[in-house]
Amino acid sequence: MDKNKIIELKGISKAFNGEQVLKSVDLDIHDKEFVTFLGPSGCGKTTTLRIIGGFVTPDSGEVLFNGKKVNHVPPYKRPVNTVFQKYALFPHLNVYENVAFGLRLKKMKETEIAAKVAEMLDLVNLRGYEKRSVTLLSGGQQQRVAIARALCNEPKVLLLDEPLGALDLQLRKEMQIELKKIQQRLEITFIYVTHDQEEALTMSDTVVVMNGGEIQQIGTPQDIYNEPINAFVAKFIGESNILPGIMHEDYKVEFAGDNFVCVDKGFRPLEPVDVVIRPEDITICPPSDTVINGLVESVIFKGVHYEIMVRAYSDLWKIHSTKAPEVGSVVGIDFTPEDIHIMRKMENSEDYAALDHLNGEEAGTID
Amino acid sequence: MRKLANRFYMGLVFLFLYIPIFVLIANSFNASKSRTVWTGFTFDWYRKLFHNETILKSLLNTLIIALIASVLATLLGTLAAIGIYNMKKFTRNLVINITYLPIINPEIVTGVSLMLLFVALKIELGYVTLILAHVTFCVPYVILNVLPKLRQMDNNLYEAALDLGCTPPMAFRKVVIPEIMPGIMTGFLMSITYSIDDFVISYFTHGATSQTLPITIFSMTRRKVSPEVNALSALLFVAILVIMIIMNVSEMRKLPSDQRRRAAKAEKKGGRA
Numbered sequence: 025m026d027k028n029k030i031i032e033l034k035g036i037s038k039a040f041n042g043e044q045v046l047k048s049v050d051l052d053i054h055d056k057e058f059v060t061f062l063g064p065s066g067c068g069k070t071t072t073l074r075i076i077g078g079f080v081t082p083d084s085g086e087v088l089f090n091g092k093k094v095n096h097v098p099p100y101k102r103p104v105n106t107v108f109q110k111y112a113l114f115p116h117l118n119v120y121e122n123v124a125f126g127l128r129l130k131k132m133k134e135t136e137i138a139a140k141v142a143e144m145l146d147l148v149n150l151r152g153y154e155k156r157s158v159t160l161l162s163g164g165q166q167q168r169v170a171i172a173r174a175l176c177n178e179p180k181v182l183l184l185d186e187p188l189g190a191l192d193l194q195l196r197k198e199m200q201i202e203l204k205k206i207q208q209r210l211e212i213t214f215i216y217v218t219h220d221q222e223e224a225l226t227m228s229d230t231v232v233v234m235n236g237g238e239i240q241q242i243g244t245p246q247d248i249y250n251e252p253i254n255a256f257v258a259k260f261i262g263e264s265n266i267l268p269g270i271m272h273e274d275y276k277v278e279f280a281g282d283n284f285v286c287v288d289k290g291f292r293p294l295e296p297v298d299v300v301i302r303p304e305d306i307t308i309c310p311p312s313d314t315v316i317n318g319l320v321e322s323v324i325f326k327g328v329h330y331e332i333m334v335r336a337y338s339d340l341w342k343i344h345s346t347k348a349p350e351v352g353s354v355v356g357i358d359f360t361p362e363d364i365h366i367m368r369k370m371e372n373s374e375d376y377a378a379l380d381h382l383n384g385e386e387a388g389t390i391d
Numbered sequence: 392m393r394k395l396a397n398r399f400y401m402g403l404v405f406l407f408l409y410i411p412i413f414v415l416i417a418n419s420f421n422a423s424k425s426r427t428v429w430t431g432f433t434f435d436w437y438r439k440l441f442h443n444e445t446i447l448k449s450l451l452n453t454l455i456i457a458l459i460a461s462v463l464a465t466l467l468g469t470l471a472a473i474g475i476y477n478m479k480k481f482t483r484n485l486v487i488n489i490t491y492l493p494i495i496n497p498e499i500v501t502g503v504s505l506m507l508l509f510v511a512l513k514i515e516l517g518y519v520t521l522i523l524a525h526v527t528f529c530v531p532y533v534i535l536n537v538l539p540k541l542r543q544m545d546n547n548l549y550e551a552a553l554d555l556g557c558t559p560p561m562a563f564r565k566v567v568i569p570e571i572m573p574g575i576m577t578g579f580l581m582s583i584t585y586s587i588d589d590f591v592i593s594y595f596t597h598g599a600t601s602q603t604l605p606i607t608i609f610s611m612t613r614r615k616v617s618p619e620v621n622a623l624s625a626l627l628f629v630a631i632l633v634i635m636i637i638m639n640v641s642e643m644r645k646l647p648s649d650q651r652r653r654a655a656k657a658e659k660k661g662g663r664a
């Protein structure tokens with residue numbers, strides 16, 4: 025990937041009516057990158073996007089485009105275009121005129137406009153819809169018009185705010201693939217907002233996980249999934265067992281009433297930590313002295329796998345397995361040192377509140 | 392049985408409402424000057440009406456004033472609606488209520504106070520004061536018609552226009568105005584009808600040479616109701632009726648497209664590109 029920084033956010037903060045919505049956000053976005061902002065509702069994704077688009081001015085911090093500060097440059101002078109969540113197509117114009125809107129402003133020749141609009145409608149598979157009224161199109165079609173309209177201006181960066189939020193699952197999957205193709209074909213940067221972790225993991229080069237106005241972690245989908253930096257990211261990016269533990273020394277951690285060998289180091293001696301183990305990394309084995317033993321409380325068929333809840337002492341473990349043990353039987357819980365992810369405790373009580381919210385009833389531990 | 396009774400009752404109500412107008416229209420074709428005897432059908436009163444200098448002059452006054460006042464009120468009202476729409480919630484509610492006031496306020500109060508104001512400011516009563524007065528009572532109707540259109544508009548439309556390269560004034564002209572146009576038009580048409588219709592406020596704010604039609608009619612009837620007035624009133628009734636029909640038909644025309652829009656939304660779930 026080209027490592028040219030195209031957009032930089034430096035210490036961006038923003039408050040609305042005294043409520044701090046963004047807290048010193050730092051972020052670099054590179055040329056031709058597919059970046060996704062991922063986080064729960066209200067965490068500031070849209071606000072960050074609107075700051076890049078120029079619709080919101082940050083209270084403090086700098087927005088740089090190609091190294092130049094653009095904090096006060098209005099939207100119409102920025103080399104970015106936006107696909108709005110509810111499409112925001114102009115109802116009084118037909119498909120052709122919607123797509124041509126930006127070109128007309130540039131006073132292009134009619135023949136050039138026609139050629140460009142045709143090219144864009146081709147790109148989004150809407151050829152032949154030129155004369156249709158946008159109000160009579162289906163949701164998916166409206167979405168395509170919105171994408172064509174935004175791309176017509178040949179932006180360096182395309183901003184997309186939950187563009188597939190209103191579509192059904194099937195159509196969503198199709199559009200995800202198409203959007204990715206379009207991005208690769210045009211070789212431009214996409215900044216994509218979603219609260220769907222699966223969507224973020226499948227489409228992105230880089231995922232930015234946000235919570236409570238702060239960036240939690242920036243990394244490739246693999247990084248984020250395999251090496252979550254804290255319990256929040258681990259929980260948000262997929263189901264997890266999160267248990268309180270104590271790091272005795274490098275490669276040695278105590279949790280669930282026992283000592284385990286792990287692959288993490290660099291913690292203070294006796295530092296309290298969160299231990300994360302993914303449900304799919306756990307194997308169920310016959311009970312023995314070398315593993316944690318527990319009572320199977322419930323088994324739920326989930327399609328691809330069974331979701332098995334096992335109680336061991338005060339901990340409730342979630343396990344994904346293709347084989348179902350009997351409810352009420354005693355089983356062993358087995359995992360390897362690589363499956364144990366150790367993370368520092370979050371300082372922020374707010375983060376734990378958000379985490380509880382995500383957890384719902386399926387808490388990792390019960391005290 | 393019950394249905395029949397309902398119909399009958401409805402019929403009675405409408406009869407009660409419209410009988411005076413039908414009597415008036417019938418009388419305008421009555422050859423006799425008397426309002427009680429029918430002596431034959433005639434167009435005489437209409438012919439005379441169109442030779443009556445005073446009436447024609449005041450008709451012209453009414454139309455000119457209605458047009459100028461409505462254009463001004465539409466401009467002012469539209470801008471005001473946009474301003475109100477962008478206010479903070481508390482100030483917005485406050486201003487909207489203040490806007491309602493001239494509508495609720497008895498016309499006679501508005502009329503008298505406007506007259507007192509003009510006199511105090513030493514503005515000679517005439518065309519200018521009439522137009523100012525009509526603008527005053529028309530603006531609220533424009534605001535009340537434009538505001539809902541602004542509320543219905545997707546907030547992102549304006550931003551989308553900026554995003555695609557419009558400066559704020561251009562975005563306004565190319566996107567916001569077309570979106571709220573139906574509201575602006577209804578406000579304009581309502582202003583015209585209310586302006587033509589107005590008697591009380593005009594009565595207090597007109598000058599010697601700037602009589603509007605309702606005032607002229609009033610002064611004619613003070614002596615004796617001339618059948619010419621019947622003819623004129625009949626014409627006015629028909630004119631207003633036509634405007635009403637046009638307004639309603641254009642509303643109806645819009646309805647199916649709205650319904651289609653809703654249908655398209657419902658279809659979205661199953662729809663495919």
Ligand SMILES: Nc1ncnc2c1ncn2[C@@H]1O[C@H](COP(=O)(O)OP(=O)(O)OP(=O)(O)O)[C@@H](O)[C@H]1O
Pocket residue numbers: 040041045063064065066067068069070071072219
């Ligand atoms: N213009 C505004 N005025 C006041 N508060 C605002 C404004 N825009 C956003 N907020 C507040 O800022 C917070 C973050 O909003 P934002 O839209 O950025 O969240 P989000 O991450 O996009 O959430 P969602 O997934 O629900 O879209 C919310 O609490 C919201 O109420």
Ligand SMILES: [Mg+2]
Pocket residue numbers: 069070071185
């Ligand atoms: Mg949002």
